[in-house]
Amino acid sequence: MDTKAHVDGVPKIRLRGLSKAFGDKKVLDGVDLDIRAGHGMVILGGSGSGKSVTIKCILGLIQPDAGTIEIDGRDVLAMGRREREELNDRIGMLFQNGALFDSLPVWENVCFKLLAQKRITRGAARDKAAEVLAQVGLAASVGDLSPAELSGGMQKRVGLARAIAAQPDIIFFDEPTTGLDPIMGAVIDGLIVDVVKRLGATAVSITHDMASARRIGDDAAMIHRGKIVWTGAAAALGNTGNPLVDQFARGEREGPIQMELRR
Amino acid sequence: MLNPVAAIGRAVLSACREVGALVLFALEALSHLLRPPFYARQFLRHLAEIAYFSLPVVALTAIFTGMVLALQSYTGFVRFNAEGAVANVVVLSITRELGPVIASLMVAGRIGASFAAEIGTMRVTDQIDALTTLSTNPMKYLVTPRLLAGVIALPFLVAVADILGVMGGWLIGTTKLGFNSAGYLKATLDFLEVIDVVSGLVKAAVFGFVITLMGCWCGYYSKGGAQGVGAATTMAVVSSSILILALDYVLTEMFFAQ
Numbered sequence: 001m002d003t004k005a006h007v008d009g010v011p012k013i014r015l016r017g018l019s020k021a022f023g024d025k026k027v028l029d030g031v032d033l034d035i036r037a038g039h040g041m042v043i044l045g046g047s048g049s050g051k052s053v054t055i056k057c058i059l060g061l062i063q064p065d066a067g068t069i070e071i072d073g074r075d076v077l078a079m080g081r082r083e084r085e086e087l088n089d090r091i092g093m094l095f096q097n098g099a100l101f102d103s104l105p106v107w108e109n110v111c112f113k114l115l116a117q118k119r120i121t122r123g124a125a126r127d128k129a130a131e132v133l134a135q136v137g138l139a140a141s142v143g144d145l146s147p148a149e150l151s152g153g154m155q156k157r158v159g160l161a162r163a164i165a166a167q168p169d170i171i172f173f174d175e176p177t178t179g180l181d182p183i184m185g186a187v188i189d190g191l192i193v194d195v196v197k198r199l200g201a202t203a204v205s206i207t208h209d210m211a212s213a214r215r216i217g218d219d220a221a222m223i224h225r226g227k228i229v230w231t232g233a234a235a236a237l238g239n240t241g242n243p244l245v246d247q248f249a250r251g252e253r254e255g256p257i258q259m260e261l262r263r
Numbered sequence: 264m265l266n267p268v269a270a271i272g273r274a275v276l277s278a279c280r281e282v283g284a285l286v287l288f289a290l291e292a293l294s295h296l297l298r299p300p301f302y303a304r305q306f307l308r309h310l311a312e313i314a315y316f317s318l319p320v321v322a323l324t325a326i327f328t329g330m331v332l333a334l335q336s337y338t339g340f341v342r343f344n345a346e347g348a349v350a351n352v353v354v355l356s357i358t359r360e361l362g363p364v365i366a367s368l369m370v371a372g373r374i375g376a377s378f379a380a381e382i383g384t385m386r387v388t389d390q391i392d393a394l395t396t397l398s399t400n401p402m403k404y405l406v407t408p409r410l411l412a413g414v415i416a417l418p419f420l421v422a423v424a425d426i427l428g429v430m431g432g433w434l435i436g437t438t439k440l441g442f443n444s445a446g447y448l449k450a451t452l453d454f455l456e457v458i459d460v461v462s463g464l465v466k467a468a469v470f471g472f473v474i475t476l477m478g479c480w481c482g483y484y485s486k487g488g489a490q491g492v493g494a495a496t497t498m499a500v501v502s503s504s505i506l507i508l509a510l511d512y513v514l515t516e517m518f519f520a521q
Contacts, residue, residue, distance in 0.1 A: 061392050093396040099389040113397040
C-alpha cells in the first residue's frame with residue numbers, strides 16, 4: 001500500500017524510516033511520510049499509536065533512534081544548535097492543553113517569541129498581542145488576564161495566537177479540539193483554517209476527532225502500531241477502502257483494530 | 264536468587280549516574296551565564312522572590328535563634344562562672360554556623376519547594392516543550408537566572424540573619440540576663456573577626472546554589488502529573504537540606520580546620 005502522499009517536487013516535510021523506542025516499547029517503527037507545502041496534513045491514530053512522538057521528533061523535542069527528517073530538503077537531525085533555533089523561528093505549535101505560561105499575562109504569552117528574541121519592545125508587544133488576539137476572536141482586554149482566568153476554549157485561542165504571532169510557515173496542532181464542546185471545537189477549527197490560509201503556512205495536526213480532521217485537513221495519514229498505514233485525501237476519511245482507517249474514522253467497535261486488541 | 268553484591272553494584276552505578284547527570288545539568292546551566300540572550304527580568308523576579316519575600320521568615324528564625332542561644336549558653340556558662348562569654352559564643356555561633364545554616368534551611372523549604380513545584384508543573388503541562396518550540400532554551404530561561412539569584416540572594420539574607428541573630432542575643436542578654444548593653448556589644452565586636460563573617464557568607468552562596476540547583480533539577484525531571492510534582496517538591500527540600508548540612512561540615516573544615 002502507498003504510505004506516502006504524492007508530492008510534486010520537494011515536500012515541506014519528509015520523514016523516512018523514523019523509529020523511536022522507549023525501553024522495550026517500540027513507538028515508531030519506520031515512519032515514512034511526505035507533507036505538502038501550504039497544505040494541511042492530519043495525522044490520525046489511536047491513543048499510543050505514535051502520533052505525538054512523531055510530531056515531537058519533528059519539533060526536536062525527542063531524538064529519534066533512526067531515520068531522517070527533512071524540512072525544505074534540509075536534514076533537520078544533522079543541524080547544529082543555531083541552525084535548529086533558526087528553524088524553530090519558522091515553526092509554531094499549538095499544544096493540546098494550550099501550555100500557556102502561568103507566570104505571564106496573556107499578552108506576554110502571545111508575544112513570547114518576539115520578546116524573547118528582542119524583535120519587539122514590550123510596549124509594541126502589547127499592541128501586537130491585541131492585533132493577534134483579534135485574529136482569533138478575542139478582545140484586547142483579554143491580554144491583561146492571566147492564563148488561569150481563561151476558559152478552555154479561550155486558552156486554545158490564546159495558544160493559537162501565540163503559535164501564529166511570529167508568522168511561522170509551519171504550524172503544528174496537537175489535538176486542537178480535545179476537551180472542547182462541539183461548537184467551540186468547530187470555532188477553533190474555523191480559526192485554524194483561516195489563520196493557516198492567511199499565513200500560507202503548512203499545517204500538521206494530530207487528532208482523533210474525525211469532524212475536526214475533515215475540517216482542517218487537506219491530506220490525512222493514519223499511523224497504527226508505529227507505522228503509517230494509509231495516506232490520502234482527508235475528505236475521503238470513512239470511505240478509503242482501508243479497513244483500519246475506515247473503522248477508525250467511523251468509530252466502529254468491530255473491525256481489525258479491535259480484533260487485534262482481543263488477540 | 265538475589266545476589267546482594269550485584270544489588271549493591273547496581274545501586275552504586277545508579278547513584279553515580281544521578282550525580283553525573285546532576286553535575287552536567289549544573290554545568291550546562293552555568294555555561295549559559297556567559298552566553299546571550301540574558302533574561303534579566305527572570306533574574307530580577309527570582310532575586311525578589313528569594314531575597315525580599317524570604318526576609319520575614321529568615322528574620323524571625325534568626326532573632327529567635329539568637330535569643331535561645333543567649334539563654335542556653337548563659338545557663339551552661341553560669342555553672343563555671345563564665346557567663347561573660349555569652350556574647351562571644353552568640354556572635355561566633357550565629358555568624359559561622361547558625362546564620363547560614365538556619366537561613367538556608369528556611370529558604371530551602373520556601374524556595375526549593377517553590378522552584379521544584381513551578382518547574383515541575385511546567386514540565387507536566389508541556390510548558391517546557393513550549394519554550395523550546397518558541398526558540399527559547401529552557402535551561403537558559405528557567406534554570407540559569409534562578410541559580411544566579413540564589414547565589415546572590417542567600418549571602419544578603421545571611422547578613423541580615425547575622426545582624427538580627429546577634430541582636431536577639433543582645434535583647435535577651437540585656438533585658439533578662441542582666442548584661443550591660445554597651446558591654447555586651449563591645450564584647451561582641453571585639454571577639455568578631457572578618458573570617459567569621461566571610462566564611463558564613465561564602466557558605467550562604469554555596470547553599471544558595473545548592474537550594475536553587477536541587478529545586479530546578481527535581482522540577483525539571485519530574486513526571487507523572489500531580490503526584491510526580493509532589494514527589495519532586497519533597498525531594499528538592501529533603502536533598503537540599505541534607506546537602507546543606509553535609510556541605511556545612513566540609514566548608515567549616517576548609518575555613519577553620521587547624
